[in-house]
Amino acid sequence: MAQKLPKRTEDFAAWYNELVKRAGLAENSSVRGCMIIKPYGFAIWEKMQAILDQAFKATGHENAYFPLLIPKSYLSREAEHIEGFAKECAVVTHYRLKKSSDRQGVVVDPEAQLEEELIIRPTSETIIWHTYKNWIKSYRDLPLLINQWSNMMRWEMRPRLFLRTAEVLWQEGHTAHATREEAKQEALQMLHIYDKFVRDYMALPLLKGIKTEHERFAGAEETYTIEALMQDGKALQAGTSHFLGQKFAQAFGVTFTNQAGQLDHVWGTSWGVTTRLIGALVMTHSDDEGLVLPPRLAPIQVVIIPVYKSEAERRLVVQQATTLRAALLAQGVAVKLDDRDTHKPGWKFAEYELKGVPLRMAIGPIDLANHTVELARRDTRAKMTISMDNVVGTIQKLLRDIQDYLYQRAVDFRETHTTSVNTYEAFKTVIAQKGGFVLAHWDGTTETEKKIQAATKATIRCIPLDASPETGNCMYTGKPSRQRVVFAQAY
Amino acid sequence: MAQKLPKRTEDFAAWYNELVKRAGLAENSSVRGCMIIKPYGFAIWEKMQAILDQAFKATGHENAYFPLLIPKSYLSREAEHIEGFAKECAVVTHYRLKKSSDRQGVVVDPEAQLEEELIIRPTSETIIWHTYKNWIKSYRDLPLLINQWSNMMRWEMRPRLFLRTAEVLWQEGHTAHATREEAKQEALQMLHIYDKFVRDYMALPLLKGIKTEHERFAGAEETYTIEALMQDGKALQAGTSHFLGQKFAQAFGVTFTNQAGQLDHVWGTSWGVTTRLIGALVMTHSDDEGLVLPPRLAPIQVVIIPVYKSEAERRLVVQQATTLRAALLAQGVAVKLDDRDTHKPGWKFAEYELKGVPLRMAIGPIDLANHTVELARRDTRAKMTISMDNVVGTIQKLLRDIQDYLYQRAVDFRETHTTSVNTYEAFKTVIAQKGGFVLAHWDGTTETEKKIQAATKATIRCIPLDASPETGNCMYTGKPSRQRVVFAQAY
Numbered sequence: 001m002a003q004k005l006p007k008r009t010e011d012f013a014a015w016y017n018e019l020v021k022r023a024g025l026a027e028n029s030s031v032r033g034c035m036i037i038k039p040y041g042f043a044i045w046e047k048m049q050a051i052l053d054q055a056f057k058a059t060g061h062e063n064a065y066f067p068l069l070i071p072k073s074y075l076s077r078e079a080e081h082i083e084g085f086a087k088e089c090a091v092v093t094h095y096r097l098k099k100s101s102d103r104q105g106v107v108v109d110p111e112a113q114l115e116e117e118l119i120i121r122p123t124s125e126t127i128i129w130h131t132y133k134n135w136i137k138s139y140r141d142l143p144l145l146i147n148q149w150s151n152m153m154r155w156e157m158r159p160r161l162f163l164r165t166a167e168v169l170w171q172e173g174h175t176a177h178a179t180r181e182e183a184k185q186e187a188l189q190m191l192h193i194y195d196k197f198v199r200d201y202m203a204l205p206l207l208k209g210i211k212t213e214h215e216r217f218a219g220a221e222e223t224y225t226i227e228a229l230m231q232d233g234k235a236l237q238a239g240t241s242h243f244l245g246q247k248f249a250q251a252f253g254v255t256f257t258n259q260a261g262q263l264d265h266v267w268g269t270s271w272g273v274t275t276r277l278i279g280a281l282v283m284t285h286s287d288d289e290g291l292v293l294p295p296r297l298a299p300i301q302v303v304i305i306p307v308y309k310s311e312a313e314r315r316l317v318v319q320q321a322t323t324l325r326a327a328l329l330a331q332g333v334a335v336k337l338d339d340r341d342t343h344k345p346g347w348k349f350a351e352y353e354l355k356g357v358p359l360r361m362a363i364g365p366i367d368l369a370n371h372t373v374e375l376a377r378r379d380t381r382a383k384m385t386i387s388m389d390n391v392v393g394t395i396q397k398l399l400r401d402i403q404d405y406l407y408q409r410a411v412d413f414r415e416t417h418t419t420s421v422n423t424y425e426a427f428k429t430v431i432a433q434k435g436g437f438v439l440a441h442w443d444g445t446t447e448t449e450k451k452i453q454a455a456t457k458a459t460i461r462c463i464p465l466d467a468s469p470e471t472g473n474c475m476y477t478g479k480p481s482r483q484r485v486v487f488a489q490a491y
Numbered sequence: 492m493a494q495k496l497p498k499r500t501e502d503f504a505a506w507y508n509e510l511v512k513r514a515g516l517a518e519n520s521s522v523r524g525c526m527i528i529k530p531y532g533f534a535i536w537e538k539m540q541a542i543l544d545q546a547f548k549a550t551g552h553e554n555a556y557f558p559l560l561i562p563k564s565y566l567s568r569e570a571e572h573i574e575g576f577a578k579e580c581a582v583v584t585h586y587r588l589k590k591s592s593d594r595q596g597v598v599v600d601p602e603a604q605l606e607e608e609l610i611i612r613p614t615s616e617t618i619i620w621h622t623y624k625n626w627i628k629s630y631r632d633l634p635l636l637i638n639q640w641s642n643m644m645r646w647e648m649r650p651r652l653f654l655r656t657a658e659v660l661w662q663e664g665h666t667a668h669a670t671r672e673e674a675k676q677e678a679l680q681m682l683h684i685y686d687k688f689v690r691d692y693m694a695l696p697l698l699k700g701i702k703t704e705h706e707r708f709a710g711a712e713e714t715y716t717i718e719a720l721m722q723d724g725k726a727l728q729a730g731t732s733h734f735l736g737q738k739f740a741q742a743f744g745v746t747f748t749n750q751a752g753q754l755d756h757v758w759g760t761s762w763g764v765t766t767r768l769i770g771a772l773v774m775t776h777s778d779d780e781g782l783v784l785p786p787r788l789a790p791i792q793v794v795i796i797p798v799y800k801s802e803a804e805r806r807l808v809v810q811q812a813t814t815l816r817a818a819l820l821a822q823g824v825a826v827k828l829d830d831r832d833t834h835k836p837g838w839k840f841a842e843y844e845l846k847g848v849p850l851r852m853a854i855g856p857i858d859l860a861n862h863t864v865e866l867a868r869r870d871t872r873a874k875m876t877i878s879m880d881n882v883v884g885t886i887q888k889l890l891r892d893i894q895d896y897l898y899q900r901a902v903d904f905r906e907t908h909t910t911s912v913n914t915y916e917a918f919k920t921v922i923a924q925k926g927g928f929v930l931a932h933w934d935g936t937t938e939t940e941k942k943i944q945a946a947t948k949a950t951i952r953c954i955p956l957d958a959s960p961e962t963g964n965c966m967y968t969g970k971p972s973r974q975r976v977v978f979a980q981a982y
Contacts, residue, residue: 029618031609034558036622039637042555064533067525068611068642068658069581072588076596086588090560091599092611093584095646097563097577105567108582108608117599118522120559120583120611127520131527140833146530151559151642155586167559342631 012232033159033166043299061145069118074126078251084218088155090120120153128174129252144176162279170274176266183267187243190271191224194239203294203407209462214446221245227461230283233435235488241271291356295399301334307364424475441481443474458487503723524650524657534790552636560609565617569742575709579646581611611644619665620743635667653770661765674758678734681762682715685730694785694898700953705937712736718952721774724926726979732762782847786890792825798855915966932972934965949978
């Protein structure tokens with residue numbers, strides 16, 4: 001039996017890291033900050049992609065593909081954008097290697113230096129708006145609703161699997177509109193699509209809100225965000241949707257003739273989620289025994305493990321297990337029968353517990369005699385013996401129950417870890433001792449925000465979108481405030 | 492009406508380039524050699540991906556993701572591999588930009604130089620075999636069947652849309668096996684999967700064969716290839732599958748304990764197809780009016796265009812068109828109703844002809860009165876008036892007919908453009924005047940192959956896999972030969 005995982009209560013970071021590796025989700029590569037997404041982790045990403053892609057297309061978006069490399073000068077066009085991204089860019093300077101003088105290795109060929117350096121995209125607004133200039137002439141060309149599934153790169157100094165990596169897989173939507181109002185609606189629509197996906201599939205409740213100026217995307221007029229709460233009481237930004245105003249249209253000269261025949265700049269949005277969602281999934285539901293995956297995203301929803309002693313028993317048990325597998329597959333349940341002879345049932349039980357398979361079915365000679373199977377839920381670890389008669393229906397219901405249970409548990413956790421405070425003293429105590437989301441009044445200035453962050457490491461996660469207005473006084477400066485904002489320490 | 496395309500017979504290259512751009516498949520970006528795949532082109536790639544991905548998974552392969560960047564030293568580990576790829580590598584040397592001294596732009600920060608340069612993957616054998624070293628210990632870990640969908644980069648000096656680009660979207664499979672025989676079978680299995688896909692979906696007949704040593708993948712023991720013939724008589728390599736032997740296992744020290752308890756090196760394969768397939772699709776079926784897409788890969792299989800004069804007519808015609816669209820959608824037909832008021836029917840006819848939509852349905856007041864619709868086939872340009880009664884069934888049959896017709900036409904073209912020659916004089920004449928595949932005897936040496944290439948620009952596309960053996964004499968040197976090989980000028 002493999003060594004146990006570190007405990008969450010003792011070392012959350014070590015627990016997370018070990019879990020991601022041992023469950024077969026991902027591992028570090030020898031290229032600093034770049035991870036290898038292993039088949040089991042990638043299968044989760046493929047499920048996420050399929051669901052989101054369908055939601056994007058259902059709202060009129062089309063996929064396209066833009067270049068990986070962006071000319072350095074493009075990044076500088078939008079002043080805030082370059083400020084935000086220059087510090088973390090991978091730069092291509094040459095296009096050829098040659099034999100080293102000792103002929104043992106290769107070196108960069110100094111004669112193959114690029115005239116202008118190329119940057120591996122940290123995000124694609126610049127090259128896409130440069131392209132949109134040629135695609136958009138008239139209001140008839142709008143809206144332009146494009147999404148791209150791709151890799152991007154930001155040079156992270158303290159990488160962590162899924163949460164912060166140099167290379168990231170993601171989708172980035174980039175849309176162009178004729179009016180401010182329509183672009184704002186688009187940015188909000190995509191936020192709601194993310195929210196629905198995370199809630200319904202990842203079983204994760206979110207806060208929807210607006211970022212402060214300090215936390216805003218470099219080049220956006222407004223950034224909308226979905227914020228999740230992890231089991232260690234830290235917040236995690238799960239996705240963002242930006243209303244770009246006319247900033248990129250102005251930077252790249254993208255104009256159109258409106259219905260009145262006048263020339264105007266185009267309004268833009270961009271929005272994205274990344275493989276970071278997998279990190280959020282792991283940190284929300286899993287426990288000290290391993291992963292806990294919500295059924296709607298689990299690559300394997302049910303694993304069937306035959307239990308037997310003799311070869312005669314094995315034959316009968318595997319035969320019945322094969323029949324059950326076929327019945328489940330026919331109903332669209334993602335089922336795996338692990339009938340390998342090389343591993344004992346106990347080893348397999350631990351393995352699929354570590355991998356977070358929502359339901360485990362064990363079937364042995366006694367089950368055959370009794371016309372039953374034994375089921376074990378991964379979430380509650382409850383075991384039950386059920387009749388073989390309606391096993392498919394029972395399993396389908398249990399999978400729905402598990403999905404609901406995980407969501408409700410996450411909602412409960414968030415509720416017990418959301419605290420309203422009225423004084424800065426109380427704020428500091430809650431941040432230091434309890435963690436979680438802290439609702440407090442703030443005077444609206446970046447100056448105050450930075451001071452609070454410097455003292456407590458807590459940042460403003462968002463100004464909630466659907467909170468009821470409540471006037472008050474900033475807990476730090478006492479100046480007036482129109483609404484509580486949400487603070488937390490964050491990933 | 493837009494300007495007509497260049498004619499294929501007058502300037503095939505210009506025809507291709509204009510067609511790809513005007514049909515909305517792709518365009519050049521401002522980064523040399525990197526193209527922008529536009530939504531219509533990307534929709535074709537998504538269809539290709541979905542079909543291939545399913546075939547890979549049905550044969551036990553799983554998807555994963557490995558880093559974009561490869562340490563320079565890894566590329567040198569396998570001697571032939573670095574020879575093959577060093578000349579065309581994009582090299583990352585720095586990881587940060589900073590404000591230029593005039594503060595107007597940004598420059599590369601000289602203090603942020605990498606200790607070891609990183610190469611944007613030209614292919615991932617090196618980083619993947621470096622990883623497999625940790626994943627494979629015993630025969631129980633084999634076979635390891637992994638595929639990756641990703642981008643890669645080879646610095647092309649003469650880029651052409653889809654056919655030769657610096658950045659390429661592709662899939663690369665990398666598998667590891669316990670025996671030589673099993674790895675060879677895997678490489679051949681994947682070649683057959685490619686062949687079936689290209690034949691059944693792209694409607695394109697292929698030659699399957701083995702590459703000569705000279706044309707082999709850098710680092711492979713054997714390269715299998717599928718070769719297609721384009722309308723201008725040039726060959727196009729549509730995909731390759733490599734039997735790597737133990738070369739990469741040796742270069743990266745990947746060993747396993749076999750069933751007899753002995754340590755041995757692992758056997759490998761790799762195989763890939765790229766967005767180049769879209770170029771092959773265009774160059775095989777299209778004509779001087781525009782794209783011709785086989786129905787099984789067409790993003791839009793049927794376009795419905797309402798024809799009317801008055802607003803009253805418009806309402807009735809669009810109503811009927813909407814009903815027909817629903818009926819087609821319900822049967823899984825990819826149908827688009829273009830009821831835009833901003834464009835005339837004639838403009839739309841030309842537009843969807845340019846875009847290669849297999850079937851066009853026009854419906855007007857007379858059709859309503861007669862209970863008919865008018866259909867036009869894109870491939871033969873035949874028009875027919877059919878009853879509305881079984882319009883869905885008729886369309887489904889026509890789509891199958893078009894798919895079959897395109898395949899048969901491509902087979903016929905290839906047959907009339909395949910020539911057997913016995914003398915070098917005849918060879919040179921055929922290559923210069925007729926083009927196509929030329930079957931000839933060759934003495935098996937790279938020396939002869941290179942001389943023929945230098946004189947005629949024809950290369951050996953493959954040594955066919957399923958040709959009947961036939962002894963003869965090399966057309967160039969007169970030395971003995973056991974089999975005819977296939978020459979052609981190629982993309």
